[in-house]
Amino acid sequence: MAQFLQVLLSGLATGSIYALAAVGFSLVWQAAQAVNFAQGEFVMLPAFLVLIGEHWLHWPLWAALLFGFALSILLLGLAFKRLIVQPFGPDGGLPLVIATMALSILLKEAVKTFYGAEAEPFPSLIPNGDFHIGGAVISVRDVLNLAAALAVVMLLTLFLDRTKTGRQMQAAAQNPGVAEILGIDVARMTLYAFLLNAALAAVASFLITPVYLAKFSNGESLGLVAFIAAIIGGFNRIRGALVGGLLIGVLDNLTATYVTLSYRAALPLVLLIAVILWRPQGLLGDAEARIV
Amino acid sequence: MTGFMPMRRAAVVAIAGAIVAWHAPAQAQNNKTVLIPCVCELSGAGAVSGTNYRDGAHIAVNEINAAGGILGHKIVMRDYDTQTNPMVSRALVQKVVDAGAYVVMGTVYSGSTDVNMLVTEHAGVPQITGSEAPDITQKGDPYIFRTSSGSEKDIPALVDYFTQTLKVKKVAVEWVQNDFGKGGHDLFVQAIRKAGVQVVADVPSEQGQVDFSPDVAKIKHSGAQAVFVYVNEEEAARFLKEAKKQALTVPLVGDVTLTDQKVIELAGPAAEGAIAHVGLTVSAPVPSIQAFVAKFRKIYHHNTDHNGIKGYIGVYAIKYVTEMVGKFDRKAFAAKMHGLTLDANKYPGMLLTTSWDKTGELSRESFMTQVKGGKAVVIATIPAN
Incomplete structure (x- = not known):
């Protein structure tokens, strides 16, 4: 029982990070109708921006974090939208997807060239410590990671559902033409979606890097798992991305502990196939039809 | 006048030639x-x-x-x-x-x-x-x-450490599934079983793996009295961090990488107490x-x-x-x-x-090292074998 509890909570903590990255996939999909294959690198980069502030500019951690957060929003939100997404027009389609793949390579190689290929330690924002529940040792970090991810997704859902700006963002995402006729500034709403995605990526980066270490290649596996989590949960649902992320995190840990460690990497793909076969719109997603 | 110029030119050429000839061997030597x-x-x-x-x-x-x-x-x-x-x-x-x-x-x-x-x-x-x-x-x-030295030289020293110094009867093995890890794992498991020690958890990991929570959970509940950790540097740091997080208190013993300076830097306080056999160590x-x-x-x-x-x-x-x-x-x-x-x-x-x-x-000559105060300290010297 203690082992099960331990594995379950560790899985939820890992899954919460997948969920934050998966929500980003969902946001960009709704805003630009494109899959951002650089999403993993979007989670990798903010940690390095903090390290630049800390090690190169010799700022205290809090200032470096603010610097990293602000620069992430600027680079991964504003610049991404203006320089990568916007030139492809409202229906970026496949060229835009390929552009995000190129961006993923560019970000990885840039970090490797300018910061280094070796892993770097990253300061923990959460104090070390643990508490015991039924024989399981639960770390404060895991619990706070999970709480932070749940809080972020909950606030985001509330913002989208309960505020005027949030509803305008949803309207702009669902039908930009009609939204524009209704007087909604579609371009601005789209920009908000990109800025939110960048902010989520930065939060995920700050939470996960103290454990995973800062490394240029961190985004590779994270991006793939988050992408799968978004599909499993439902690409057009923020809550779906949360469910997908947590589900993968927990099942990955349970499989690795009780079934096999050797094939744990295959689990998300097996889940993906199962969901595509039985519920293509994802567990919480809505079916969409498009004329092509 | 016309007869003097060729002579002077010849002299200049001769002097230049002499200078070149004088420097040429040294230049050729430097170019080797x-x-x-x-x-x-x-x-x-x-x-x-x-x-x-x-x-x-x-x-x-x-x-x-x-x-x-x-x-x-x-x-x-x-x-x-x-x-x-x-x-x-x-x-x-x-x-x-x-x-x-x-x-x-x-x-x-x-x-x-x-x-x-x-x-x-x-x-x-x-x-x-x-x-x-x-x-x-x-x-x-x-x-x-x-x-x-290769793992086959290191493993006997490690087996001795588990059986004679730690005196354990049950061990867990955390290893990376690449040529480095598999070679060391196979040798260790064979040698430690031969020494009468039971391997109660055999946990393979992937190169570049970032999440070690199931690995540590499995080891923690296996009843192992010590863990042999045979993974590369970055993975070693992540394993140590997870072990610390889940309060895995049994001795963590590795070969070469576990007390590596970079691992200590990456794992921070989580590396404290880790033990490793190293052929070379910066703390020797x-x-x-x-x-x-x-x-x-x-x-x-x-x-x-x-x-x-x-x-x-x-x-x-x-x-x-x-x-x-x-x-x-x-x-x-x-x-x-x-x-x-x-x-x-x-x-x-x-x-x-x-x-x-x-x-x-x-x-x-090789060494047993342990991380103490953020540094790998030599705790024993093992003669060349």
């Missing part, structure tokens, strides 16, 4: 070079090992060149990044062999060396590797030489090693790990052996190195007295 490329893991999962190996090698190259080179030839060392990809490493080794490499330095990751050593063997080019997988020196390749209480470590820090402004020492002594071994042979002869070089012992008193660049057997396997 020998190509010793470093094919290493400068990015990817092996970047920690590869970059240190390269940096240590470059210190030796600069020192040797400043002292006149090898047999009057300056060493030219170019770096090639394998990206920790065996197939890339093979292509790069082929490239440097085609470019006329005298000896190849690298690679460090066993998975890469297993693949690219076929190229050097075929071309008859000696290769000084930092790899430690047992199979590397068991293939009958006459051109491969280690800079650190040996003046020559301490001098090298200080030199490395002064040049690169960061600490090296044992791979920096490997790169350094690898280049010095090339110098000493070539000077013994008296010419740049790859076949004679390889033949000379088999069964050779380089005494550190006579050959100071070796830092520790080192021997190679007829397979290229290496023997020298």
